[in-house]
Amino acid sequence: MRRALAGVALAVTSMVALSFLIPLALLVQSEARARSTTEAEQRASALAPVLALTTRSRDVQQAVSGLDSERRLAVHLPDGEVIGDRHAPASALARAERERETLAMDTDDGWVYLQPVILAGDRVAVVESFVPRSALTRGVVLSWGVMSLLAVGLVAGSVLVADRLGARVVRSSRELSRASNALGEGDLGIRVEPAGPPELKEAGRAFNSMADRVVGLLATERELVADLSHRLRTPLTALRLEAERMGSAPGSERLTAAITHLQTEIDSIISAARSPLAVGPPGGGTADGSGDGNGDGDGNGDGDGAASGDGAAGSRCEVSGVVRRRVEFWAVLAGQQGRPCGLDVTDEPTPVRLPYDDLAAVVDALIGNVFQHTPEGTAFAVEVERTAGSVVLCVDDAGPGIADPDLALERGVSVGGSTGLGLDIALRAARTTRGDLTIGRGPLGGARVRV
Known part of the structure; x- marks a missing residue:
């Protein structure tokens, strides 16, 4: 050029x-x-x-x-x-x-x-x-010589200026080409400093925006893999409790070992899906995340299940209906472990702009953490209420509570020995609907997670 x-x-x-x-x-x-x-x-x-x-x-x-x-x-x-x-x-x-x-x-x-x-x-x-x-x-002859020198100087100057301008354009183009090749080879951290003519500056800014978007999409996909893998924890928990109820029946030890191995594999999938990328998707919803709800007591801290913001924009569901169905599922397991289970659901309409599966994953993650992080016989209660501008879901337990709520809300950080994705499902679901999540002490004496 x-x-x-x-x-x-x-x-x-x-x-x-x-x-x-x-x-x-x-x-x-x-x-x-x-x-x-x-x-x-x-x-x-x-x-x-x-x-x-x-x-x-x-x-x-x-x-x-x-x-x-x-x-x-x-x-x-x-x-x-x-x-x-x-x-x-x-x-x-x-x-x-x-x-x-x-x-x-x-x-x-x-x-x-x-x-x-x-x-x-x-x-x-x-x-x-x-x-x-x-x-x-x-x-x-002298005049002709002077004019010729001036003409030669003018031509040489114009060529020099064109060469400098061309060098600037070529340098910017090469930098953009190098960055594009690096991005194609997997260097997700590559960026360019927009330079050169306005068109190349705009191309550089567009490249940086594209690279950020690619990193965000990859991070979102990996977090989605972790979320989907975490959803398997709910049936695994039920299966493990069923295996424990079998006691010393033939094959119970083998079934328990298989369930434990499967749960370990799921934890490995979650960790592998999250480890390659440290950058979360644009918008900040996935990078903060959710620690495991508590190593001590409540139930929340592992599983990030689902509340992704994707289909939430156009899907709606009734919180009361979803909570009733999920509590009915968990009530069977609670009865087997001798856990008192309370449910208080308002009769008012409780619509939220969230897909059914995502809301069910929120409820399963919160209740599942109660089962995982509190001893058998610990009571828990679920409450749904309608306020002037929002729908509130509360999960209380009678366990020791969450010692460090801020740490529990960090995605991938567990204070209870699990994967550390638990509260993030509820936190992201709340933020998708422009809400929030808080952790405190409940009336049962343990943790209260309010979404």
Whole structure:
């Protein structure tokens, strides 16, 4: 590109320079010739008054010497005497004397001007003024040289400027190309510093925006894998509790071991899905996340299940209905473990802009953490209430509570020995619907998670 821009600048500037240089060169040559011939004509005209007064050789010679120190003037007297050096052809002299009119002509040596002067007695004297060829072009070569140098300087300057501009464009283009190749090879941290012409700056900003979006999409996809994997915890928990209820029945130990192995594999999938990318998706919903609800008590801290913001924009569901169905599921397991289970659901409409599956994942994550992080026999209660501008879901337990609520809300950080994704499902679901999540002490004495 640099070579192309330099070539264009060279061609355009050369044509412009030549379009001015050639006419100027001809004009300089013409002006130099006109100046020399005008001086010759003036010298010849200056002798006319002298010849009108006298034709004596000595007087005319004195006048010629006073007007011409370079021996370019000559006077042809009527008696045939010539004062000065003769350069004009005899035929031209005869014609000027005969026709009594001025003549100007080019000769082999230069240029000659003949001016007849009519004297008394109808006699004619002819004044000859000669300009050598060197005088006709005096200063022309120097002027041409100066103009040529100026033209060369102009062309060289334009080529240099075009090369610098081309280098700037090429440098920005190469940087953008290098970054694009690096991004294609998997370097997600590559970015460019927008530089160069406005178009390339805009392209650089667009590349950075695209790279950020790619990183965000990849992070979102990986978090989604972790969320979907975490949803398997709910049926696994139920299956594990069922296996424990079997006691010493044949095959119970093998079933329990298989469930434990499957749960370990799910934890590995969640960790592997989250480990490659440290950058969360744009918007900040996934990077903060949710620690495991508590190592001690409540139930929340692992599983991030689902409340992604994707289909939430157009899907709605009734919180009361979803909570009733999920509590009915967990009530069976609670009865097996001797856990008192309370449910208080308002009769008012409780619509939220969230898909059914995402809301069910929120409820399962919160209740599942109660089962995972509190001992058997610990009571818990679920409450749904309607306020003036929102729907509130509360999960209380009678466990030891959450010692560090802020730490529990950090995604991937567990205070209870799990994957550390639990509260993030509820937190992200709340933020998707422009709500929030808080952790505190409930009326049962343990943790209260309020969404």
